[in-house]
Amino acid sequence: MHRVLLPFEFFEPTTIKEVVELVDGDKVRVLAGGVDLVLKMRRREILPEKVVSLQKVPGLDYVEGNGSAGLKFGALATLTQIEQSEVVMENCALLREAISKIVSVQTKTMGTAIGNLCVATPASDVAPPLYAMGARIKIVGVDAEREIPIEEFFVDAGKTALGPHEIVTEIVVPSLPSGSGGAFMKLSKTAEDIAKVNAAVMVTLADGRCEDARIALGSVAPTPIRAIGAETMMKGQKMDKKTIEEASASAAEAATPISDIRSTAEYRKEMVRILVKDALQEAAARAQA
């Protein structure tokens, strides 16, 4: 780790248009909270010629209800803002639960949720709840805007679907049907560390049967993934022990983890089963509450 940064040119535009006109892949990078970017520049992993701050663009730090569409937040909404937002508490408790598992206060007061996603680490605690809730990513480029589901945003470890001249401006989280409940589980070496494995699940129940289930896993593939097979097998089933155990075993099969300093692949796979089982139980209890 180097003590100082190498020189770069710095820009603080006040409109998104100016930002996207400047941004250019790794050569010209956007700065949100800077928690990850400054660290990587110090490690010489990214050496941009220019850094373009979003911080002076007004109106990007919102976290707000989106009518019947649910919730939305902007590129400068910090993790703390989202964690403490009443709208999130009411409509998006799963996201709040996941952010609360990031324990470093300074990281959350500086770091944005969208910055966390743009890093595209498979260990993100922010991504799985958004996968489980079917969030969409708003992307703005030089002459066009587009909106994609979060599954399409994560392309590979460290790689997003953003083109060189695009930025993310907003995340939209749809509202949940009644009878829904979610839960997030994170397994890590210490509470401060990033996840060995994490899991976010969302279930919608009617008369004790599973109408819909979404199971998202982190740290077990190059991107966060959904355990589609497990989700499909749950639909229409009674939400009992058998269904939950079969679904969690299937989710473990969907995981393709690696062994690294934090864990072995075998252990990660087994822990997917346990975390998904616990999360489904918790989510079902919350859906019925």
Place this chain on the structure above:
Amino acid sequence: MGKEIANFIVNGNEYEVIIEPHMLLIDVLRDEMGLMGTKYACGAGDCGSCTVLIDGKPSFSCLTLAVTAKGKNILTIEGMADGTALHPIQQAFVEKGAVQCGFCTPGMVLSTKALLDENSEPTRDDVKTALAGNLCRCTGYVKIVDAVEVAAGTMREGG
């Protein structure tokens, strides 16, 4: 934007410093302003030693570009005492033996300040949550949590 003369407000005082965009806030505080109380340790956000309050929010000064902190209210450990009188948080850390090697202390004190500014009556769990981003390798944290409780009490009584 290259080299510029920038204005900073640190501990209520105005500073005029020549900076470049790649300079980190911690280096401007320590090397340009001589405020050596803010400590550099991990450089990666893991330890919290470099914590300062920017507009009241605990922030890593080692991951903050100085240029983004211009004109904002920055509080460092040097701004805590009132002349020679220690701040109640500092006094409590001394009295409770919450300081051993002392390297984490400035960051701990500032994270504590941010907590007590928002919550004058924190539980021990609130204290642990608020200090989760600050590592101490000496004390085992018990005395730090004790000190924060004492400080909260003193401050509630208007001390």
